[in-house]
Structure formats: structure tokens, C-alpha cells
Amino acid sequence: xxxxxxxxxxxxxxxxxxxxxxxxxxxxxxxxxxxxxxxxxxxxxxxxxxxxxxxxxxxxxxxxxxxxxxxxxxxxxxxxxxxxxxxxxxxxxxxxxxxxxxxxxxxxxxxxxxxxxxxxxxxxxxxxxxxxxxxxxxxxxxxxxxxxxxxxxxxxxxxxxxxxxxxxxxxxxxxxxxxxxxxxxxxxxxxxxxxxxxxxxxxxxxxxxxxxxxxxxxxxxxxxxxxxxxxxxxxxxxxxxxxxxxxxxxxxxxxxxxxxxxxxxxxxxxxxxxxxxxxxxxxxxxxxxxxxxxxxxxxxxxxxxxxxxxxxxxxxxxxxxxxxxxxxxxxxxxxxxxxxxxxxxxxxxxxxxxxxxxxxxxxxxxxxxxxxxxxxxxxxxxxxxxxxxxxxxxxxxxxxxxxxxxxxxxxxxxxxxxxxxxxxxxxxxxxxxxxxxxxxxxxxxxxxxxxxxxxxxxxxxxxxxxxxxxxxxxxxxxxxxxxxxxxxxxxxxxxxxxxxxxxxxxxxxxxxxxxxxxxxxxxxxxxxxxxxxxxxxxxxxxxxxxxxxxxxxxxxxxxxxxxxxxxxxxxxxxxxxxxxxxxxxxxxxxxxxxxxxxxxxxxxxxxxxxxxxxxxx
Amino acid sequence: xxxxxxxxxxxxxxxxxxxxxxxxxxxxxxxxxxxxxxxxxxxxxxxxxxxxxxxxxxxxxxxxxxxxxxxxxxxxxxxxxxxxxxxxxxxxxxxxxxxxxxxxxxxxxxxxxxxxxxxxxxxxxxxxxxxxxxxxxxxxxxxxxx
Ligand SMILES: Cc1cc2nc3c(=O)[nH]c(=O)nc-3n(C[C@H](O)[C@H](O)[C@H](O)COP(=O)(O)OP(=O)(O)OC[C@H]3O[C@@H](n4cnc5c(N)ncnc54)[C@H](O)[C@@H]3O)c2cc1C
Ligand code: SF4
Ligand code: SF4
Numbered sequence: 001x002x003x004x005x006x007x008x009x010x011x012x013x014x015x016x017x018x019x020x021x022x023x024x025x026x027x028x029x030x031x032x033x034x035x036x037x038x039x040x041x042x043x044x045x046x047x048x049x050x051x052x053x054x055x056x057x058x059x060x061x062x063x064x065x066x067x068x069x070x071x072x073x074x075x076x077x078x079x080x081x082x083x084x085x086x087x088x089x090x091x092x093x094x095x096x097x098x099x100x101x102x103x104x105x106x107x108x109x110x111x112x113x114x115x116x117x118x119x120x121x122x123x124x125x126x127x128x129x130x131x132x133x134x135x136x137x138x139x140x141x142x143x144x145x146x147x148x149x150x151x152x153x154x155x156x157x158x159x160x161x162x163x164x165x166x167x168x169x170x171x172x173x174x175x176x177x178x179x180x181x182x183x184x185x186x187x188x189x190x191x192x193x194x195x196x197x198x199x200x201x202x203x204x205x206x207x208x209x210x211x212x213x214x215x216x217x218x219x220x221x222x223x224x225x226x227x228x229x230x231x232x233x234x235x236x237x238x239x240x241x242x243x244x245x246x247x248x249x250x251x252x253x254x255x256x257x258x259x260x261x262x263x264x265x266x267x268x269x270x271x272x273x274x275x276x277x278x279x280x281x282x283x284x285x286x287x288x289x290x291x292x293x294x295x296x297x298x299x300x301x302x303x304x305x306x307x308x309x310x311x312x313x314x315x316x317x318x319x320x321x322x323x324x325x326x327x328x329x330x331x332x333x334x335x336x337x338x339x340x341x342x343x344x345x346x347x348x349x350x351x352x353x354x355x356x357x358x359x360x361x362x363x364x365x366x367x368x369x370x371x372x373x374x375x376x377x378x379x380x381x382x383x384x385x386x387x388x389x390x391x392x393x394x395x396x397x398x399x400x401x402x403x404x405x406x407x408x409x410x411x412x413x414x415x416x417x418x419x420x421x422x423x424x425x426x427x428x429x430x431x432x433x434x435x436x437x438x439x440x441x442x443x444x445x446x447x448x449x450x451x452x453x454x455x456x457x458x459x460x461x462x463x464x465x466x467x468x469x470x471x472x473x474x475x476x477x478x479x480x481x482x483x484x485x486x487x488x489x490x491x492x493x494x495x496x497x498x499x500x501x502x503x504x505x506x507x508x509x510x511x512x513x514x515x516x517x518x519x520x521x522x523x524x525x526x527x528x529x530x531x532x533x534x535x536x537x538x539x540x541x542x543x544x545x546x547x548x549x550x551x552x553x554x555x556x557x558x559x560x561x562x563x564x565x566x567x568x569x570x571x572x573x574x575x576x577x578x579x580x581x582x583x584x585x586x587x588x589x590x591x592x593x594x595x596x597x598x599x600x601x602x603x604x605x606x607x608x609x610x611x612x613x614x615x616x617x
Numbered sequence: 618x619x620x621x622x623x624x625x626x627x628x629x630x631x632x633x634x635x636x637x638x639x640x641x642x643x644x645x646x647x648x649x650x651x652x653x654x655x656x657x658x659x660x661x662x663x664x665x666x667x668x669x670x671x672x673x674x675x676x677x678x679x680x681x682x683x684x685x686x687x688x689x690x691x692x693x694x695x696x697x698x699x700x701x702x703x704x705x706x707x708x709x710x711x712x713x714x715x716x717x718x719x720x721x722x723x724x725x726x727x728x729x730x731x732x733x734x735x736x737x738x739x740x741x742x743x744x745x746x747x748x749x750x751x752x753x754x755x756x757x758x759x760x761x762x763x
Binding site for chain 2: 026027029030031033042043044046047048049052053064065070071072092096097099100103104108109110111132134135139142143146147154178206207208209210211212213214217218219249329332333336337340341343344345346347348349350352382383384385423426427430433434437485536539608609
């Protein structure tokens with residue numbers, strides 16, 4: 001069948017219309033009035049990405065107008081929470097700009113709750129503010145639509161394109177329209193990737209009909225990493241997977257319950273277990289146990305130890321705090337705005353949070369860069385405060401020329417969340433506009449032969465299915481291909497059992513990781529025979545490919561870092577303690593697509609905000 | 618199922634197909650009505666439920682952990698700027714809530730090109746669009762070095 005190829009040229013190409021992508025669209029139009037700005041999205045920007053169903057809080061807001069926090073305070077917080085390892089220049093940069101983003105959101109129509117006494121935004125916690133956020137994404141999408149020259153929905157981007165002559169220069173991206181099956185070639189002078197983090201890299205706790213109820217959205221397919229890694233862009237902290245303590249099964253977030261409603265969690269006997277675990281945690285991580293607030297991973301760790309000791313279920317005592325209608329509404333809205341599945345769990349299991357406590361548990365690990373974790377690309381920092389080793393040109397540019405990132409894409413910069421990811425999109429876009437102006441004389445060149453080969457590769461799974469299914473009567477078992485779900489479940493099983501998933505209580509080791517890498521290699525080979533029944537399954541196939549590449553990167557980084565820096569996120573059973581003498585550094589990797597080799601390195605940690613002490617050993 | 622479509626209400630308009638972030642609401646070629654083709658990739662995000670003008674889509678919680686007999690129903694009214702929920706428990710108890718969703722008219726956001734064009738010398742400064750005004754402080758903070 002002759003399949004159409006469509007060429008779209010632009011100055012700036014934005015991949016992924018989530019929070020990073022929408023921020024990038026807005027800011028690039030602000031500075032680049034005459035530029036052609038194209039945004040390409042695999043779903044529909046109106047409701048795409050991690051915020052598709054809404055949010056009930058903005059988790060990153062300084063409140064500088066009221067003197068509530070300064071950017072330096074935020075750096076100290078993120079640094080403490082990540083056990084010392086964040087790119088302070090990037091975190092600082094988000095913090096000093098994020099308030100202007102939030103004020104714009106409010107002006108656009110996002111309802112932000114106010115404290116009736118002070119008139120300020122209602123604080124959920126020190127960094128979080130409460131919103132009526134059911135329409136958070138549609139509001140932000142409206143701003144993006146008013147900014148981009150063209151928006152292409154329902155195009156799954158499969159590969160980034162490199163320049164024909166300059167080996168380390170970006171030239172665009174390719175993908176296909178999930179409805180029409182047309183092949184798209186996007187050529188651009190600068191590319192900003194905001195394609196989001198990864199769920200379903202690890203086996204989820206529900207594996208039947210409920211496998212879609214992961215905490216991070218099932219459509220967060222790690223494309224940010226799956227697109228970048230094959231270009232040779234340097235990645236960092238890919239071992240820094242995140243595990244979340246959440247309401248069991250529905251994965252309703254706990255922030256508003258702990259921080260605003262002041263609810264508490266105990267073991268089944270009603271005991272507050274965290275303080276009892278203090279000596280054991282101190283043994284593992286030394287004085288890091290005294291960081292305030294206690295790092296997210298260590299709180300997970302205390303809970304896991306309690307569960308292993310048979311002292312579960314762990315309960316959130318919602319019934320003790322919902323004493324007014326107002327608080328009951330806050331509790332319910334928290335979920336109806338962002339995790340409706342939790343409300344469904346309550347209704348189905350006859351749990352009225354006013355009367356009955358709810359179980360908490362730890363999730364499977366996710367790979368992302370915007371939450372209490374910082375996996376992603378190694379990026380150039382802001383000119384005025386990034387140390388020289390963190391600066392090679394343009395803010396948020398990866399190690400590939402002209403390739404920028406935002407949100408989950410960018411590593412080392414934890415605790416951005418929604419508003420911070422949007423802000424990072426703005427930072428990347430402004431830098432990209434400058435990059436284009438500086439490089440006016442050199443539009444990118446793409447290699448037609450390469451594009452032809454990519455087109456064949458992109459649609460090959462349809463061909464495999466068409467041919468292979470003639471060998472069988474019916475059903476899903478075929479000798480010559482596996483389908484995307486079968487491949488995904490193999491990936492999840494490997495990652496779970498060898499790279500520290502929940503069934504192993506997040507433990508792994510050198511031997512397990514090496515065996516896992518052998519199995520991942522075979523899965524990578526089998527992807528070459530993946531079969532897709534239709535265009536929807538073709539999308540699933542390429543989502544799987546992005547997840548496999550990401551999974552391998554996670555395994556390699558986990559193998560490289562010979563310590564347990566974040567107990568509660570994962571454990572190296574063979575190196576059970578935190579080791580600052582060897583590992584007070586970022587991990588780096590660069591994949592060479594020609595040789596298939598991964599080049600691992602240690603990257604330096606520079607402090608730009610005072611007030612940090614190394615572990616005294 | 619997570620989402621399922623009511624045979625008698627759906628008119629096959631395709632709005633749910635357009636909005637689903639997971640690309641799993643499809644029109645059945647025989648019945649010309651929508652259905653969830655991949656319930657195990659459904660997030661119960663309710664984007665399709667909210668988008669359906671016929672109220673034809675409902676959610677039955679994931680079979681893995683949600684016992685039968687519950688309902689979480691929603692009515693989103695963009696023009697009123699609010700959303701209403703009706704929750705029915707397995708044991709018949711009920712709860713109702715209404716929350717605001719937006720404070721300004723839909724479509725009213727001022728796009729970036731509606732502002733005066735910035736001086737491009739600003740590209741080398743650290744200020745983003747509308748800063749420092751939008752920060753609600755006098756100037757963008759700069760790093761206080763140790
Ligand atoms: C349940 C939950 C609760 C949360 N709670 C809060 C909270 O209370 N407060 C807060 O501030 N933050 C919260 N967050 C975090 C916040 O949602 C993320 O930090 C933020 O959305 C990350 O932005 P992003 O742009 O990197 O990714 P996303 O917003 O996920 O955007 C990625 C976009 O890329 C698109 N895409 C992906 N792959 C491709 C591809 N191959 N081709 C084309 N397009 C592609 C996706 O469809 C999507 O639109 C929460 C997230 C979840 C899931
Ligand atoms: S939006 Fe409603 S009426 Fe339209 S196809 Fe979907 S279920 Fe049917
Ligand atoms: S609830 Fe969300 S994920 Fe499920 S079918 Fe509807 S729009 Fe798609």
C-alpha cells in the first residue's frame with residue numbers, strides 16, 4: 001500500500017503538548033513573533049499528558065510576593081529530599097521564575113483557593129497551593145493553542161532526526177498519524193522535547209483489567225527518554241526511579257491529607273512507626289536521616305520495613321480529620337479533580353473517609369524528572385548562575401546541538417511538578433529562540449535515504465502482523481511475532497524481578513542487573529519482530545520501544561551506581577549503604593547507536609546554595 | 618470495564634474518540650457506537666465521560682479491586698464554570714459535590730502575540746515573558762552566593 005509522507009517545516013518543533021510543551025509554545029511565541037512554531041502531540045492537547053484529568057494542587061510555588069519562600073530555600077528543600085543530588089542551578093532557575101507562571105495561570109482563569117484570613121493562596125504545605133484544578137489542562141491548552149502556528153494532534157512521534165552533515169545537530173523528528181496512517185517528517189531549526197515520563201516500565205500492582213490504574217498515567221510512555229537516548233544525548237540519574245506512597249489501588253495522592261488536613265498514618269496496631277525506624281535508617285544513610293522534612297524515599301523505607309514485619313495494613317486515618325463539611329469537600333475534591341479512580345474505590349468498597357481509615361501502600365517504580373525524583377537529560381544551565389561545567393551554550397539545551405527539553409525530559413532538577421514543568425518549557429523556548437537567531441545561516445539538512453529507512457521501520461510492525469497472522473487460525477499466539485501488550489508485560493516482568501520492582505521489595509544487585517540486561521537485550525531483538533494489528537497497536541508498539549530503551553538505561557545506571565542512595569526508592573542489596581566518598585556525584589550515560597555501547601560516567605555535583613554537609617564517615 | 622458505553626444513548630458522534638488520551642474509545646464498525654477497546658489501558662480519567670453530550674459513558678471500577686454496585690457520575694458544565702459529582706456506594710449511600718472549574722470565560726486567554734513585542738535584546742537577559750511584573754515582586758531574584 002502506498003503510504004503518504006507529509007513534510008512539515010518549522011523554526012521550533014515542540015514534541016508533546018503537556019505542561020512542558022504548552023509552556024514552550026507560549027514563551028516561544030512571546031519572543032519569536034514571526035517564527036513558525038509547531039506543536040505535535042500523540043493525543044489531543046485539550047486533555048493530554050499527566051494532567052489530563054486535572055490536579056488539585058500546584059506543588060511548586062514560592063510565594064515571593066508575600067516573602068513566604070526564597071528560591072534558595074527551595075534548592076535546599078529539593079536537595080535534601082534527593083539525598084544531596086540535584087542540579088542546583090536548574091532547581092534555582094525554576095524556583096525564581098515559577099511564581100510568574102502561577103500568576104499567569106490565575107489570570108487565565110484557574111481557580112486558586114485563598115486563605116480567608118490572609119487573602120493569600122491557601123497553602124497545602126510549604127511549597128504547595130490548593131486549586132480547583134479539574135480544568136487545569138484545558139486552560140493551559142487554550143494558551144498553547146493561541147501561541148503555536150500549528151498543532152498536530154494524534155501524531156505519535158517515533159524518532160528524532162539528526163542533521164545530515166553535522167553529526168551532533170538536531171534536524172527534526174518523524175512519526176505517524178494514528179488516525180490516517182500518514183508518515184510525518186518534521187524539519188526544524190530547534191526541537192523542544194516535552195514528551196513526559198514513564199509508567200509501565202515496571203510491573204504495576206494491578207495486572208488484570210486494572211493495570212491502567214497506575215499512579216502516573218498509562219500514556220506516560222517514557223517517550224522523553226526513548227526519543228533522546230538514541231540521539232546520543234547524555235542522560236543523568238536514570239537510576240533515580242520514584243516509588244510513591246499512595247492510597248492503595250486507586251493511587252489517590254496523600255499530599256492534601258498529610259499536609260492540609262493533618263491526617264496521620266499508622267500501622268495496623270495504630271502505632272506511629274516512623275520514629276521507631278530512626279536508628280535503622282541512620283545506620284544506612286547517616287545524618288541524611290535528620291534532614292527536615294524527612295526525605296520522601298526514607299519515609300517509604302520506614303513504611304516498607306513495617307509492611308515486611310507483618311505490621312500492615314498501613315492506614316491513613318482520614319476519619320479523624322474530616323470533622324466539618326468543608327474538610328470533607330476538600331478531601332473528596334482532592335481525588336475528584338485528579339484521581340477519580342480513588343473515589344470509585346471508596347464507593348465500591350463502602351469506604352466513607354469520614355468514618356473509615358484507608359489503606360496506603362507503595363507503588364511500582366516510575367521513571368520521571370519532575371516529581372520527587374530527577375531522571376532525564378543532562379542539560380546546560382542558566383548563564384548567570386550555572387557553574388562552567390554545567391554550561392555549554394543555551395539554557396536547557398541537551399548535549400545535542402539545538403535539542404532542548406522541559407519537564408520530565410530534563411534530569412537533575414526535581415520537584416518541578418506541573419507549574420515548574422511549564423516554567424521549564426518557557427525557559428527552554430526562550431533559549432531556543434535565541435539559538436535560532438544566533439544560527440540563522442544554518443538551516444538543518446535531513447538525509448532522504450535515512451528518512452526512507454525510518455519510514456520502513458516505523459510501519460514494519462503492521463507488515464509483521466499481516467504476514468504472520470496467516471500462519472495461525474485465530475487468537476494472539478503466533479510463532480513469528482509478539483504483540484505490543486505481550487512485549488510490554490515481558491518488559492515489566494524483567495524490570496520488576498531484576499531491576500528492583502515491588503515484587504522484590506525494590507531490591508536488586510549486580511548479578512540480578514546483569515541477568516536482567518541479558519533478557520532486555522533479547523526483548524530489544526524481539527521488538528524487531530513486533531506485530532501490530534492496526535494503527536492503534538502501531539502506536540502501542542512504538543510506545544513499547546520507548547519504554548524498552550528507557551528500561552535498559554535505568555538498568556545500566558542502577559548497575560553503575562554502587563551504593564544505596566535512596567532506600568525506599570530502590571536498594572542495591574550488594575551495596576546496602578549510602579556512600580558519599582565514592583558516589584556523591586551524578587551518573588551519566590551516552591548511548592552510541594552505531595556500536596550499541598553505553599558509555600557511563602560520573603558527573604560533578606556543584607553547590608551554588610550554601611548549607612549542605614556531606615556524610616561524615 | 619473501566620468505561621463502557623450505553624447502547625441506547627450513544628449517537629456515535631465520536632467526541633469521546635477525539636478526546637481520550639489513551640486512544641482507547643473507538644467506534645464499533647458494526648453498531649456505529651463507541652466502546653472501550655482496551656480497558657486495561659484506561660486510567661478512569663473521565664475525559665470521555667465529561668465530553669459526551671449524551672451522557673452515554675459510565676465507569677464500572679476495575680474488576681481487580683472494585684466490587685460491583687457503585688457509581689461515580691459527573692456533569693461538567695463549562696459555560697457555568699462548574700462540575701458536579703454524584704457518588705453512589707455499593708451499600709446505597711450517596712454523596713454529592715459541586716466544584717468550580719474556571720473563573721474566566723472560555724476562549725478569553727490573551728495570547729502572547731497580543732502583547733507588545735519585546736525588545737529582542739531581552740533575549741540575553743534572564744527575564745521571561747511578563748517578568749518581573751508577573752512575579753509580583755520588584756525584580757527577578759539573583760543568586761546570593763556563599
Ligand atoms: C496523579 C498525579 C498527580 C499529580 N499531582 C500533582 C500536583 O498535585 N501538583 C503538581 O504540580 N503536579 C502534580 N503532578 C505532576 C505533573 O502532572 C507533572 O510533573 C507534569 O505534568 C510533567 O510535565 P511534562 O510536560 O513533563 O509531561 P506531561 O504533562 O505528561 O506531557 C507529556 C506530553 O507528551 C505527549 N507525548 C508523549 N509521548 C509522545 C510522543 N511519542 N509523540 C507525541 N507526543 C507525545 C503526551 O501525550 C503529553 O501530552 C501529578 C501527576 C499525576 C499523574
Ligand atoms: S461522545 Fe458519547 S455519544 Fe459521542 S460517540 Fe462517544 S459515547 Fe457516543
Ligand atoms: S476514562 Fe480516560 S482513559 Fe478511560 S476511556 Fe475515558 S478518556 Fe480514555
